[in-house]
Amino acid sequence: QLQLVESGGGLVQPGGSLRLSCSASEFTLERYAIGWFRQAPGKEREGISTISNSGDRTKYADSVNGRFTISRDNQKNSVYLQMTSLKPEDTAVYYCAVCKSYYSGSYTCPPQGAWGQGTQVTVSS
Numbered sequence: 731q732l733q734l735v736e737s738g739g740g741l742v743q744p745g746g747s748l749r750l751s752c753s754a755s756e757f758t759l760e761r762y763a764i765g766w767f768r769q770a771p772g773k774e775r776e777g778i779s780t781i782s783n784s785g786d787r788t789k790y791a792d793s794v795n796g797r798f799t800i801s802r803d804n805q806k807n808s809v810y811l812q813m814t815s816l817k818p819e820d821t822a823v824y825y826c827a828v829c830k831s832y833y834s835g836s837y838t839c840p841p842q843g844a845w846g847q848g849t850q851v852t853v854s855s
Contacts, residue, residue: 732757732828732843734764739824739849742816750811750849752826759783760804763832765839766811768822769848777838780829781809789837794820816853823848 738750752764763782769775778791779800788800799812809826825848827841 732762734759734826734828734843734846736824736826736846736849739851741852741854743855744817744853746816746853747812747814748816748851750813750824750826750851752809752811754807758804759802759807759809759828763829763839764800764802764809765827765829765841766800766809767825767827767838767841768820768851769825770819770822773822775825777836779811779837780832780834780839782832782834787834789835791837813851816851818853821851821853823850 734752734754736752742748765777766779767775767777778794781788781800781802785802797815802809829839830842832839
């Protein structure tokens with residue numbers, strides 16, 4: 731099971747920042763491209779960013795481009811999502827997943843394995 735664990739969410743005011751973490755305890759992430767996804771209340775889950783297994787290629791949805799940065803530290807077996815200039819519409823449960831297949835020109839990918847619990851991000855004053 732290529733299941734990942736997300737952490738780092740919380741309540742933040744508009745314009746604030748958060749860094750989400752994604753880790754694996756039972757396998758090595760270095761082999762895989764990873765995607766970040768989110769699901770807002772009443773909406774379908776959507777992909778927002780991907781990163782190649784080496785970390786040299788990243789891609790973002792228009793809605794987060796310029797505000798979010800995906801990165802990875804393969805030594806720490808972790809992937810991160812730095813979120814800045816947060817908006818109320820960024821409120822969602824955020825998930826990461828191993829990409830079942832990966833195209834460097836896409837900000838999303840088909841996820842492999844079960845979804846984790848996700849981490850809640852709430853942007854509100």
